[in-house]
Amino acid sequence: MTDPRKLRLNLESTLDSVEAAELIVQRMADLNGFDDEQVYQIGMGVREMVINAIEHGNGFGSDKTVSFDASIDDDAMHVTVVDQGSGFDPSSVRDPLAEENLMRCSGRGLLLMRAFFDEVEIGPGEDSGTRIHSVKYRTVSAGGIAQEEVR
Amino acid sequence: MSFSTSIRDVAGVTVVDLSGRITLGEASGKLRATVRSLLDSNVSKLVLNLAEVSYIDSSGLGELVSAYTTARSKGCTVKLLHVQAKVQDLLTVTKLYTVFESHTDEAAAVSSF
Numbered sequence: 001m002t003d004p005r006k007l008r009l010n011l012e013s014t015l016d017s018v019e020a021a022e023l024i025v026q027r028m029a030d031l032n033g034f035d036d037e038q039v040y041q042i043g044m045g046v047r048e049m050v051i052n053a054i055e056h057g058n059g060f061g062s063d064k065t066v067s068f069d070a071s072i073d074d075d076a077m078h079v080t081v082v083d084q085g086s087g088f089d090p091s092s093v094r095d096p097l098a099e100e101n102l103m104r105c106s107g108r109g110l111l112l113m114r115a116f117f118d119e120v121e122i123g124p125g126e127d128s129g130t131r132i133h134s135v136k137y138r139t140v141s142a143g144g145i146a147q148e149e150v151r
Numbered sequence: 152m153s154f155s156t157s158i159r160d161v162a163g164v165t166v167v168d169l170s171g172r173i174t175l176g177e178a179s180g181k182l183r184a185t186v187r188s189l190l191d192s193n194v195s196k197l198v199l200n201l202a203e204v205s206y207i208d209s210s211g212l213g214e215l216v217s218a219y220t221t222a223r224s225k226g227c228t229v230k231l232l233h234v235q236a237k238v239q240d241l242l243t244v245t246k247l248y249t250v251f252e253s254h255t256d257e258a259a260a261v262s263s264f
Binding site: 015018040044047048051055096097102103104105106108109111112115 | 174175176208209210212213214216217219220237241244245246247249250
C-alpha cells in the first residue's frame with residue numbers, strides 16, 4: 001500500500017511537471033491536515049522550486065530530469081528538488097528587493113520560496129546540479145505568507 | 152483555470168480585465184501579447200483589472216513588471232485595479248507595491264490619470 005505521507009517522482013523538464021508537482025503536494029498537504037492557507041503556500045513554494053529546477057537548472061532540456069521528493073511527518077512537510085544543471089551559487093543571485101533590481105523581470109523565485117516555506121536550504125546535488133530542500137511546519141506560518149518578510 | 156483577457160474602454164482609459172492564473176507559460180505569454188498589442192495601438196492609459204486573478208507566480212510577477220516598464224518606455228502609464236489579497240501579499244513581499252499604483256475602485260482608477 002502506498003504511504004500517503006511520502007512521494008518520490010522523477011519529473012521531465014516541462015511546464016506540465018510544474019503543474020503536476022504543485023497539485024500533488026497540495027493534495028498531500030490537504031489530506032494530511034495542513035490548513036488551506038498552508039496548502040496554498042506549499043503549492044506556491046513547490047511551484048517556484050520546480051520552475052527553478054527545470055528552467056534555471058535544466059534549461060528545459062528534454063534529456064534532463066528533476067528528482068522530486070516530498071514527505072510529511074508529525075511536525076512538517078519536507079520537499080526536496082534536485083536538478084541536473086551545472087549548479088549555482090545562491091549568494092550570486094541579485095537581491096530582488098534592492099532598489100536597482102525592483103524592475104527586473106526575473107529573479108524573485110528564491111525570495112518567494114523563502115516567503116512560502118519556513119526553511120529553505122540550497123546546495124549542490126549529490127552528483128551534479130542544485131539541491132533545494134524546503135520545510136513547512138504545521139504551526140509556524142498560519143497567519144499568512146512570511147510575515148517576517150513583510151515587516 | 153485558463154487565463155483570459157478582455158479589453159474595454161472607459162472614458163479614454165483602456166481597462167484590461169484579467170481572469171485566471173498568471174503563471175509561467177501560456178498565461179504570461181498571453182498577458183505579454185495583449186499589452187504589446189495595446190501599446191502598438193498607442194494606448195497611453197492602461198488599467199490592469201486583477202479582480203479575477205487570485206494566483207500569480209514569480210513569472211507572472213515578472214510579466215507585470217515587464218508590462219509596466221515596456222509601457223512606460225512608450226509613454227503609457229499602467230495602474231492596477233482590484234488586487235486580491237494573495238496577490239497583494241506577493242506585491243508586498245516583493246516590494247512591487249512600491250512600483251505599481253493600485254486602486255480598489257474602477258472609477259477612481261480611471262479618473263486618476
